């Protein structure tokens with residue numbers, strides 16, 4: 001990995017590390033403050049034990065992303081709060097479990113002696129049970145903290161920041177270096193956290209420090225707290241640093257390249273008006289973005305008409321005329337969510353048949369209807385989803401009356417390579433995929449408008465345009481600016497050439513005189 | 515002489531098993547009473563009822579003439595020294611801390627605590643400088659037993675309950691500790707209830723002996739009274755058994 005790749009991102013790396021520390025620190029801290037008293041409470045009431053362990057255990061088995069999505073829906077916020085709640089829930093089990101196990105492990109002889117000498121239950125807990133259970137409890141805290149560091153990487157999906165930001169971005173842009181930039185520090189952090197907690201455990205164990213001279217007393221205890229204190233300082237400093245001015249307009253995006261480009265374009269246009277912008281990109285999918293927008297956590301994000309129709313509105317009618325879909329979606333959004341659709345960017349990111357440029361030239365393929373004579377002798381590569389969906393291959397055959405000689409089910413990531421290598425003659429692609437220019441492929445025009453339209457446009461809270469009238473004007477200039485080919489090329493710059501999204505967008509807007 | 519402890523028709527059953535079936539006796543001020551009986555006869559149960567670790571099913575227990583059931587159990591326990599069967603030292607505390615923890619509960623100042631801890635460790639023959647800073651697992655079994663006794667003595671309670679404190683020891687060490695306890699008895703003048711199943715230990719230490727069998731008191735008296743006039747078959751048997759055993763052993767060789 002080139003050094004400048006890291007040095008360029010060092011300030012952000014520090015910021016993300018701090019965010020990560022804050023997420024794990026607060027959640028583990030809360031889990032300790034709640035879990036230990038709860039563990040103590042349960043240890044007195046054994047009938048509560050199966051109940052509580054069952055409950056916390058069930059929470060533990062909920063997949064992290066599902067948990068985040070659920071909390072998002074429940075409290076209607078993206079960002080740090082739902083992330084911390086989720087992390088705390090995950091951290092609770094090991095802490096409660098180890099507290100109960102540790103307290104139960106104290107031998108009855110010892111308890112009898114404690115009781116027999118006249119200790120009150122409180123004194124017995126403080127002087128005997130807790131100190132004896134401490135190593136087990138500390139082990140639970142360590143487990144919880146390490147789990148937290150790991151799961152916190154997922155918090156980026158709901159805009160909570162942390163090292164997961166790099167991982168998400170790396171996944172969206174298919175950039176391994178970015179993934180490593182998030183994953184490696186997070187793994188190192190987990191090791192360090194584990195070390196810091198072991199150090200505290202060492203410090204609390206007076207007996208182990210007994211023969212260490214100066215370290216046997218208070219200085220040793222203080223020294224043992226130092227590694228943990230370092231984490232607090234870094235995390236705390238991070239919070240102060242972050243407490244700077246918030247952006248006036250909050251822009252979100254889903255987690256793939258095209259969305260990042262479009263969102264960045266919105267951001268740069270709005271910044272050009274002098275307003276400040278907060279980028280809350282890379283949110284975990286359509287539902288997260290929509291919830292965040294509806295709840296006012298973000299002000300806008302780019303959405304596709306077809307996605308809005310099926311995934312959000314869950315509409316029964318599926319018109320294929322682009323204008324009709326756009327009109328339906330914008331009407332319903334305003335009515336149901338008080339959200340506005342601006343004019344589309346221009347391109348349509350939908351299913352499209354792709355062949356190599358040579359094949360297109362040789363056989364004169366420009367439109368889907370041109371396939372009629374060639375199809376019986378062609379080998380097609382489809383995703384299994386396209387092969388199955390009623391509005392996929394089955395519907396297509398009926399609409400065009402065209403059937404391919406042979407159909408292979410391929411993984412989306414392998415499909416393009418299979419076409420390039422000549423293993424198949426035609427594939428079902430997405431019309432703005434960066435591999436279309438990258439692999440020199442040709443898209444066939446859907447002349448019977450069979451595929452549902454997926455035109456991208458900014459969706460925003462109706463209030464934003466009233467509050468900042470200049471935003472409407474700035475974004476209006478983007479309408480119709482990007483056709484399919486342009487979007488393919490922009491995706492190509494970011495995906496294949498691995499260029500910075502911000503730079504690609506700036507260059508594009510300058511080229512358009514904006 | 516005053517009655518320090520008084521049990522009147524005390525019974526205890528644990529859902530179904532009758533551990534103690536109507537026991538009455540008294541322990542006089544400064545007297546050592548040994549509860550003697552075989553395993554499971556209810557000795558520990560009786561002891562624990564005296565410091566309210568176990569509540570009797572029925573009957574009355576008085577200490578210095580006052581019914582303990584009307585008193586705060588924590589207060590009752592703090593006024594009684596208790597050396598448990600098994601040792602029960604706190605493994606996370608040094609021997610000195612183990613001994614002084616009772617004083618800590620009573621809120622003694624630091625320097626008085628330190629002095630008293632040294633004093634009782636000396637009493638049980640543990641050199642405070644050497645053994646005070648050590649942890650329980652750094653002591654031999656016998657030394658741990660001594661530390662347990664020191665802990666029971668620490669707050670200078672008028673009453674001492676000792677449940678087979680020398681149980682796990684070899685005969686020689688056991689004898690040494692018995693002799694030391696006898697000496698200690700002269701100097702500290704305490705009311706002691708001492709539990710054992712070893713008849714010779716009972717004879718060595720007791721002012722009076724209470725023989726128990728299956729939760730019932732068989733006989734109570736000095737060792738002379740018991741030897742000269744055993745009241746029940748069980749007591750007779752108890753006295754004869756060592757002699758029988760010796761005889762069997764001789765015949766076998």
Ligand SMILES: Nc1ncnc2c1ncn2[C@@H]1O[C@H](COP(=O)(O)OP(=O)(O)OP(=O)(O)O)[C@@H](O)[C@H]1O
Pocket residue numbers: 528529531532533551552553554555556557558559560599711
């Ligand atoms: N908590 C309890 N629950 C049920 N039964 C008990 C309980 N404690 C004691 N017992 C029963 O009461 C009887 C007397 O027990 P105790 O501990 O007083 O005997 P012991 O004379 O001290 O015997 P050992 O010499 O073996 O210590 C035994 O049969 C025992 O099983």
Ligand SMILES: [Mg+2]
Pocket residue numbers: 557558559599677
């Ligand atoms: Mg016993």
